[in-house]
Amino acid sequence: MNLKKMDCGKIKLTQLLEGEFGIEKENVRVKENGEMSLTVHPKSLGDKLTHPYITTDFSESQVEMISPVQENIDEAVGFIKTIHEIVDASLEKGEYLWPQSMPPILPEDENLIPIASYGENGRELESYREHLSAIYGKRKQLVSGVHFNYSLSENVMKVLYQSNTNLVEDYDAFKERVYMKIAANYMKNHWFLVALLGASPALHSSYYKYICKCDDIVNYGKTCYAENATSFRVGRCGYRNEKEFILDYTSFNNYKNSINKLIEDKVINFAKENYSALRIKENSQEKITHLEVRHIDLDPFEASGLSEINLKMVHLLLIYGLLEDDSHYDVTHQKISHHNQVTAADFGLDGRVRMFDENGNSISLQKYLESFYQKLKRKLSVEDLPDDYASAMKEMKRLVEHSESRLSAKILKEMNNTDDYVNWHMSMAQKHRMSVKGKNYNFHGKMDMELSTQLLMREAVKRGVSIELIDRPENFIRLEKFGHEEYVVQATKTSLDNYSSILMMENKVVTKKVLEKSGIQVPKGDSFFDMEKAKSYFQLIKGSSIVVKPKSTNFGLGISILKSNDSVEDYERAVEIAFEHDDTILVEEFVTGREFRIFVIEDEVVGILHRVPANVKGDGLHTIAELVDLKNQDPLRGKGYKTPLEKIAKGEAEAMFLKSQGLDFDSIPEEGQVVYLRENSNISTGGDSIDFTDDIHQSYKDIAVKAMKALNVKITGLDMMIDNIAEPATSDNYSIIELNFNPAIHIHCHPFKGKNRKLNEKIMNALGY
């Protein structure tokens, strides 16, 4: 069957871009000096045989990171970034992740390169690796890269099928044809991205000495490079089949038969030894599931080795393959494709080298790049693309026109500056590590979700627990490992708690009654659903400072504070106001002391926090405005709740509060003088979170545990007022205000002052992962 014309005309380009995306990439672990590390895979990353996200490739030292299928490229890249940060943070002291596709310093004796070990159940994997070593040698196996897995959205595929109703084939056959067309055209065209995105133009002598003794490679000490190479990895020195194969792309069946023929002819031993730029992947029912693009080099300028924009170029080239006028991809085309790939890889920075166009005519690389870009643009009009894809198109154009902007050219340039392949790449590895230091709280690509959930998901990734975002805007996730399923909402709403405990915590009246019954101090007072009884309560409490509030308080509505109240009219009005907001109201004494948030999981107090209003500490030199700016430089502070702390604003509210103290933003506080910019202590208005976990007298922790047992709660953030944290609890020096059934965990993980209490780990432990 031939690749017939398809009608995509009715479908918007934005819709065609819908799909599923997965990324795999490898990095070799290295020592500080750039030598490949010979240690074992970090224990804290769990069992690499079953871990869904973090495993090893060929070598024990070659960490492989795998993102699950994501709905868009930004999320797939974000997932890989997150995994990368987790892996990087798990390495032994002095180890780094090598940011380059071509290997670091390899041992002179290749036998020293450790093959990945998988234990009892992984013998098969190990013996396959022995087989590879025997055929290709161990050194070549350490060439690393990025694999990009792509499938078209199933919904879009169905629409596409319906738009082509003149076709007589069934849906499955149609779908197969779509993928075969994309695959063949991508194979034909991928030279374009090799030229633009290749990022491995240099080598270390410990590799090229044994693998790739090409005369035109410039040897500069131990570093060597080819001055116009874009990618040694997909060029002559890389990890390719020794002899390029000719495969049959006319149907998926023919394609597989042509690979089987190679195996029969003992050209390769396994189908997976087809190291083409693109593989067509199938499921156990032999239906195509997705395409795997394999020619992408690690980008050493990116901390995680890859970028959204470059992968969007790959995605656009795939879509172009669907939109392109149908054409054959026969033996001639494949030979041209091989030639063009290797030429673009080995000499792609030299626009004068000769390529073959699709008709087999010779053309200079630069001309071909330009004309091919024009063809792309005709099908992928920038106006019809979403902004991020439009940017990718523009970036392609820039790279076509400015070879010096390509990754390979930039690497060569920067390396010349540092004069050394190893040193430059190691400096990049160190720089990348520094760039995330103190910021290891976000789950990249999912920063629309709550920070607490992001932290929990990071820990899930580390432990190899699968994550499904079952209702993303609600922070509703499904976790699963070895069949053990948990549904978790907002990180702390879990199956550990029973419904009636939640309802007890949700209800202030009930919470108080139950705590009181257990002999735990709560603010004195009473609750009323009868207005007359509430009013007559005045006689008992007159003269004291009280708060009158509706049972369910929303944003403080309906709350009245009466200091040393002695006006029955004021009191009765307060009662009436409170009843306007709820059927039940509370009349409570004011409580003294400082408020602490005590986080308890099961029977253990895992974190205690005190919140302080937004403030700066004077140094006798800087103005308040300057001190605020300095304090806001803390990477923990951000805007819009994406960070554990918020930047202190210099707004009206802050100015007003300063004014009330006889200050303004230009005042210069004395050294050591603490100036508050807010009355309220909310973290959301720039307040500081201060860890007190180790500083509070044990008796308060015991009370917190007792309180949660009284309500039969497993996870809670308990708010306690304490007069003096150093003195033991008595019957009148503390008071429990509330048990929160949905406490944030991030404030305990990344406080302004104090330790990371790792509540994400604690919750994962409690969930049994």
Next chain:
Amino acid sequence: MNLKKMDCGKIKLTQLLEGEFGIEKENVRVKENGEMSLTVHPKSLGDKLTHPYITTDFSESQVEMISPVQENIDEAVGFIKTIHEIVDASLEKGEYLWPQSMPPILPEDENLIPIASYGENGRELESYREHLSAIYGKRKQLVSGVHFNYSLSENVMKVLYQSNTNLVEDYDAFKERVYMKIAANYMKNHWFLVALLGASPALHSSYYKYICKCDDIVNYGKTCYAENATSFRVGRCGYRNEKEFILDYTSFNNYKNSINKLIEDKVINFAKENYSALRIKENSQEKITHLEVRHIDLDPFEASGLSEINLKMVHLLLIYGLLEDDSHYDVTHQKISHHNQVTAADFGLDGRVRMFDENGNSISLQKYLESFYQKLKRKLSVEDLPDDYASAMKEMKRLVEHSESRLSAKILKEMNNTDDYVNWHMSMAQKHRMSVKGKNYNFHGKMDMELSTQLLMREAVKRGVSIELIDRPENFIRLEKFGHEEYVVQATKTSLDNYSSILMMENKVVTKKVLEKSGIQVPKGDSFFDMEKAKSYFQLIKGSSIVVKPKSTNFGLGISILKSNDSVEDYERAVEIAFEHDDTILVEEFVTGREFRIFVIEDEVVGILHRVPANVKGDGLHTIAELVDLKNQDPLRGKGYKTPLEKIAKGEAEAMFLKSQGLDFDSIPEEGQVVYLRENSNISTGGDSIDFTDDIHQSYKDIAVKAMKALNVKITGLDMMIDNIAEPATSDNYSIIELNFNPAIHIHCHPFKGKNRKLNEKIMNALGY
């Protein structure tokens, strides 16, 4: 110490009425012929040794019902009414509760009267009963009555204490003095209520023959009565101490010493053999807890033997004792009190009999009643009382003025009509049973709470599980038995369910995803939080009938229904509208079939219900309006959700819907013709609930259980659309719409058609009680 004057002037009367109230009352079980039943206490009422509400008094046949402490008299009476209904429904066929304080037909041989048996752990109780038999005889022990336990609100007591700051005593001493004053004055004044409320003016020969051979008793066959007696029970034939004691009321300590003296002198054996009209009760710290009024007879006209209004008279007389000018209650007063009590009891319908006033002067009963009422009124002004207490005052006045209106007079009159003590009382017992038939769903005094909760609390009472209304407006209750505590909200929100399952049920998107994953049919469709994706989904579903709705639907807002939709504009507008109400929307196919509510507890389907819109069935004779009125006579139908079904309205909506069918309220449907008055099937608009538990193919029940296991739910009301209930489930003949985490149970207990599925029992079982 003397009873000094107290200042209650600043405290409103309504506030003084605040207090705590408990009731105990007994009924003898009888056979249909009025003979005392000799069977054992009903097994279904649990262990009478530990049951907090239902036990036995002296005899195995004498059921004692105990209300826990309640906040007002209406609730205490309601509790007793509820217990009474439960006990009455638990009796063996042919047994009744004898509605009279004086005994029914007793065995000629008093040894046949069975002493209550309490098993191994109740030997002490049994031997005390043996002791009583020996002293008083068994027959007298069967005299039954009402005990009214009262204490002043602790808050009011504190206010009272503060208002009397000129007093030097401490709070405890003050409180003791308050109760001693009320007690002494009540002892002095209670003759008044004996005269008005006595309700035992007659006897059966099997009692009087052995106990009370007074010459003036009129013997009429086996019935005998005294024509002016109000209460044999507190008169000469009743259960009193043979010789009235003189006690010391000057302080609680003196009071107790005077009782101990009686024991020393062997006048009585135990303190509880003091059968005064009022006892002062203390706790283990020897502090007064409450007062127990003991002279109240069962009211045979009331199903439960007592009425709110009569107990409010008792309460008012207690409060009067507090407000009355202080006075002594010495030996002379006590002798007068004894005389007045017995005279009022034995001759209280004769206004001419002579009483002693508080100064020891002789006065006719009628004069004394009138003058005493005037004194009462001066302290308890009707204008200052709440309506119900004002009514009680007015009723007192009526009873003072019209002796024929008193219970005793009415009993004597009605008995004369039926000519027989036994027959008349048995006819009352039968009438009372009939009056509650088919209405055993309410918890009296708590009808402000949801019917489901009322039903659950009824079952708790039956099983001897203590109930605390921890947040009444929320239907939040605490259950406890033998230390096993459960907090339950709205009858079905319990500790059995875990929080994440609740969140899954609450979230339609998640419910659907999880059910689909388990291979359970749900309405086809998809959810979206991206508007563009939602819009482009049109291409896949155009032409079919769909519903577009926000994820969280409130009262149907934001829902659009598109039948055979083929206008992209309509569809996109529907999507936009839905997004105005939620971040996430659902686009779903219309589902066919009939909707069933399947109630599942743990692994068992316990009830299946189908709801039918409000309708009547023609008989060829009556108009639709008449048919509605007839249908509305069903005791299950009420107004305002206090009953399992609602009355069908004859309002505008119904008239409109009839009109749309070419009918009006005056139309006369043919025999068998069903006319619908509403399109919607809600029970709240008069719909019928029809039990289908036994009629649905097993496969749907299996699916319901599978669905709840998929969500790890323990209690749910699952809504399923089924095409044909007789055919087994296939992959396209049913669909699960929703799992409700808060399903009503009453609709399954009292359906319009079908069995009571006793979900209240099932839930109590599941809770482990």
